[in-house]
Amino acid sequence: xxxxxxxxxxxxxxxxxxxxxxxxxxxxxxxxxxxxxxxxxxxxxxxxxxxxxxxxxxxxxxxxxxxxxxxxxxxxxxxxxxxxxxxxxxxxxxxxxxxxxxxxxxxxxxxxxxxxxxxxxxxxxxxx
Amino acid sequence: xxxxxxxxxxxxxxxxxxxxxxxxxxxxxxxxxxxxxxxxxxxxxxxxxxxxxxxxxxxxxxxxxxxxxxxxxxxxxxxxxxxxxxxxxxxxxxxxxxxxxxxxxxxxxxxxxxxxxxxxxxxxxxxxxxxxxxxxxxxxxxxxxxxxxxxxxxxxxxxxxxxxxxxxxxxxxxxxxxxxxxxxxxxxxxxxxxxxxxxxxxxxxxxxxxxxxxxxxxxxxxxxxxxxxxxxxxxxxxxxxxxxxxxxxxxxxxxxxxxxxxxxxxxxxxxxxxxxxxxxxxxxxxxxxxxxxxxxxxxxxxxxxxxxxxxxxxxxxxxxxxxxxxxxxxxxxxxxxxxxxxxxxxxxxxxxxxxxxxxxxxxxxxxxxxxxxxxxxxxxxxxxxxxxxxxxxxxxxxxxx
Amino acid sequence: xxxxxxxxxxxxxxxxxxxxxxxxxxxxxxxxxxxxxxxxxxxxxxxxxxxxxxxxxxxxxxxxxxxxxxxxxxxxxxxxxxxxxxxxxxxxxxxxxxxxxxxxxxxxxxxxxxxxxxxxxxxxxxxxxxxxxxxxxxxxxxxxxxxxxxxxxxxxxxxxxxxxxxxxxxxxxxxxxxxxxxxxxxxxxxxxxxxxxxxxxxxxxxxxxxxxxxxxxxxxxxxxxxxxxxxxxxxxxxx
Numbered sequence: 191x192x193x194x195x196x197x198x199x200x201x202x203x204x205x206x207x208x209x210x211x212x213x214x215x216x217x218x219x220x221x222x223x224x225x226x227x228x229x230x231x232x233x234x235x236x237x238x239x240x241x242x243x244x245x246x247x248x249x250x251x252x253x254x255x256x257x258x259x260x261x262x263x264x265x266x267x268x269x270x271x272x273x274x275x276x277x278x279x280x281x282x283x284x285x286x287x288x289x290x291x292x293x294x295x296x297x298x299x300x301x302x303x304x305x306x307x308x309x310x311x312x313x314x315x316x317x318x
Numbered sequence: 319x320x321x322x323x324x325x326x327x328x329x330x331x332x333x334x335x336x337x338x339x340x341x342x343x344x345x346x347x348x349x350x351x352x353x354x355x356x357x358x359x360x361x362x363x364x365x366x367x368x369x370x371x372x373x374x375x376x377x378x379x380x381x382x383x384x385x386x387x388x389x390x391x392x393x394x395x396x397x398x399x400x401x402x403x404x405x406x407x408x409x410x411x412x413x414x415x416x417x418x419x420x421x422x423x424x425x426x427x428x429x430x431x432x433x434x435x436x437x438x439x440x441x442x443x444x445x446x447x448x449x450x451x452x453x454x455x456x457x458x459x460x461x462x463x464x465x466x467x468x469x470x471x472x473x474x475x476x477x478x479x480x481x482x483x484x485x486x487x488x489x490x491x492x493x494x495x496x497x498x499x500x501x502x503x504x505x506x507x508x509x510x511x512x513x514x515x516x517x518x519x520x521x522x523x524x525x526x527x528x529x530x531x532x533x534x535x536x537x538x539x540x541x542x543x544x545x546x547x548x549x550x551x552x553x554x555x556x557x558x559x560x561x562x563x564x565x566x567x568x569x570x571x572x573x574x575x576x577x578x579x580x581x582x583x584x585x586x587x588x589x590x591x592x593x594x595x596x597x598x599x600x601x602x603x604x605x606x607x608x609x610x611x612x613x614x615x616x617x618x619x620x621x622x623x624x625x626x627x628x629x630x631x632x633x634x635x636x637x638x639x640x641x642x643x644x645x646x647x648x649x650x651x652x653x654x655x656x657x658x659x660x661x662x663x664x665x666x667x668x669x670x671x672x673x674x675x676x677x678x679x680x681x682x683x684x685x686x687x688x689x690x691x692x693x694x695x696x697x698x699x700x701x702x703x704x705x706x707x708x709x710x711x712x713x714x715x716x717x718x719x
Numbered sequence: 720x721x722x723x724x725x726x727x728x729x730x731x732x733x734x735x736x737x738x739x740x741x742x743x744x745x746x747x748x749x750x751x752x753x754x755x756x757x758x759x760x761x762x763x764x765x766x767x768x769x770x771x772x773x774x775x776x777x778x779x780x781x782x783x784x785x786x787x788x789x790x791x792x793x794x795x796x797x798x799x800x801x802x803x804x805x806x807x808x809x810x811x812x813x814x815x816x817x818x819x820x821x822x823x824x825x826x827x828x829x830x831x832x833x834x835x836x837x838x839x840x841x842x843x844x845x846x847x848x849x850x851x852x853x854x855x856x857x858x859x860x861x862x863x864x865x866x867x868x869x870x871x872x873x874x875x876x877x878x879x880x881x882x883x884x885x886x887x888x889x890x891x892x893x894x895x896x897x898x899x900x901x902x903x904x905x906x907x908x909x910x911x912x913x914x915x916x917x918x919x920x921x922x923x924x925x926x927x928x929x930x931x932x933x934x935x936x937x938x939x940x941x942x943x944x945x946x947x948x949x950x951x952x953x954x955x956x957x958x
Binding site: 251255256261303 | 751753754755756757839841842843847849850851874875877878879880881883884885886888896900
């Protein structure tokens with residue numbers, strides 16, 4: 191029994207390692223398309239934003255709603271204006287900034303059921 | 319005193335599986351309704367901005383109120399020391415759990431954002447009676463489970479009375495809370511009354527016992543167990559007392575309202591010219607739900623026969639559904655009194671009786687909740703010994719002696 | 720010139736009394752900067768003189784345009800943040816109309832009943848729904864004496880950037896909080912003063928130099944359902 195289990199484990203690990211070495215993973219799973227179209231920095235360093243943007247959003251939304259604090263730096267409207275795609279003007283969609291990572295990580299978000307995902311003001315494609 | 323012997327039902331017959339299949343189909347229909355409501359929005363239901371609580375809430379409130387009352391038989395046995403009812407206590411506790419589960423399922427699946435249930439369980443506004451009710455309902459599951467455990471586990475039998483007292487008090491608070499959901503609202507003329515809390519308590523006694531009687535009769539008949547007249551007659555008498563109590567509270571509620579000039583319009587609506595609501599009140603709630611059952615239960619012409627008791631229980635249930643419908647939907651259909659002595663009109667349907675008709679998704683969801691409660695009961699009866707082997711007169715009297 | 724102590728103190732007190740309201744005015748009169756929280760020193764309110772209200776409904780159109788409240792042609796389930804209500808006295812036949820929206824009560828029943836605390840009253844008196852925590856139970860819709868709340872019955876698209884709205888939550892007039900926080904007036908008031916009967920006034924009820932405060936102090940006004948003692952932020956004249 192133990193030998194059988196060890197054999198199965200060896201085969202599985204071998205296949206996984208083989209696939210990894212062949213770098214075939216990238217072609218089967220769509221990696222997120224992170225297109226940063228506005229050159230200036232984000233409101234916080236990239237690593238911090240990647241790790242903590244959800245906590246930031248969770249805290250900030252209460253500060254805005256309950257206390258009326260509307261610092262432009264933390265406004266969701268501001269995030270969307272900067273990160274919206276040049277072509278579609280949206281942060282959703284196939285290569286949308288928010289949706290492509292979220293689809294890859296399979297983490298659902300319902301922000302944009304209520305908030306508009308579209309850049310405001312200038313038409314899509316024109317730099318702000 | 320001969321101890322009562324409990325046994326699971328066999329649950330192997332074609333009839334058993336057919337019953338489970340039918341209930342399962344109804345549950346699936348309810349889930350499908352909830353799914354489409356969540357995806358497409360409540361626009362597919364008959365509910366509107368004037369009638370925000372519709373048929374699902376009627377079923378949910380009915381089930382939740384009945385759940386609390388279904389525990390009555392066990393309370394009478396443990397808390398008030400009537401040993402005669404002891405063999406029925408386990409089924410009573412089971413029904414309390416399953417009816418509450420069915421009611422809560424309907425309520426939760428009807429939410430505008432049901433996926434936010436976890437938000438509801440972690441963010442509490444303690445001024446809201448709704449928030450308190452969430453605690454009370456969840457706690458009720460725990461308290462009744464504990465109570466049942468003291469009954470099942472022989473070594474814990476000594477604690478049954480204490481657990482029973484806790485469960486009894488808990489459910490009084492819970493039902494007061496459910497009635498207060500409506501009683502605390504100043505916005506609607508049909509609500510805003512301290513009387514609604516005690517009314518809901520006696521309603522729970524009445525509806526819960528009616529469901530208990532029917533489930534008991536069906537379970538015994540279909541599992542081939544004896545059910546003597548002695549048990550049924552006592553339960554029937556108890557049911558009659560509760561039905562009379564409900565009638566009393568309803569009478570006082572309407573009598574008081576008739577004395578208050580501001581309430582005259584809503585009273586006229588319910589008692590006289592509210593169309594379907596008036597019909598449901600007089601024919602459903604008063605006639606089928608109170609007067610006919612009282613006649614069936616107490617008139618010597620019927621002699622307390624099992625058939626009469628069963629018919630009375632059915633009447634109480636139908637009348638109870640009518641009562642909750644008139645309260646919840648009728649209470650919303652009547653326009654809110656914002657400008658006394660003025661005729662009011664607006665694009666938001668102010669000043670007019672709101673139109674409402676139950677839609678298929680709503681009915682499917684509500685009936686699905688009932689089916690869930692019954693299905694859970696059926697499965698539980700097969701898995702654990704909730705029913706006594708025999709409730710024949712001789713056995714019951716000897717165990718109570 | 721000699722000044723005895725009592726005289727000096729009397730002058731000092733007089734000067735302080737004269738200056739104090741001015742100091743308070745400076746505190747409140749400036750529009751709040753985005754980094755400042757809403758303050759309980761302010762209480763936003765509306766004063767509506769319905770004798771100037773005719774059949775016009777520019778307030779309704781402006782509100783729904785500003786907030787992206789578009790109908791689907793289904794009046795029973797479409798949201799309405801403000802509506803014109805027509806009244807006719809049953810005995811005398813006297814007819815009036817008035818705009819009715821969330822009254823932004825000081826003791827809002829909707830806030831009391833919300834199980835998650837999503838319905839809340841901001842420090843400066845504006846009653847809002849936090850859509851992040853709203854579970855769509857509609858208890859607040861049952862509880863509101865003014866039928867001010869709407870439940871969003873179907874999916875919403877094309878939301879305005881300043882006004883998030885979504886299916887399955889409850890919403891109502893926000894007193895255009897996004898405009899108020901920028902120092903502007905609500906859209907309904909602006910439209911009424913521009914194109915309508917000039918019936919609506921907006922301001923800080925706590926600010927003694929505000930027009931609304933002065934008018935409320937010197938002219939009669941009333942609340943809808945005053946018997947409920949909710950101390951609404953919206954007051955009416957001519958009701």
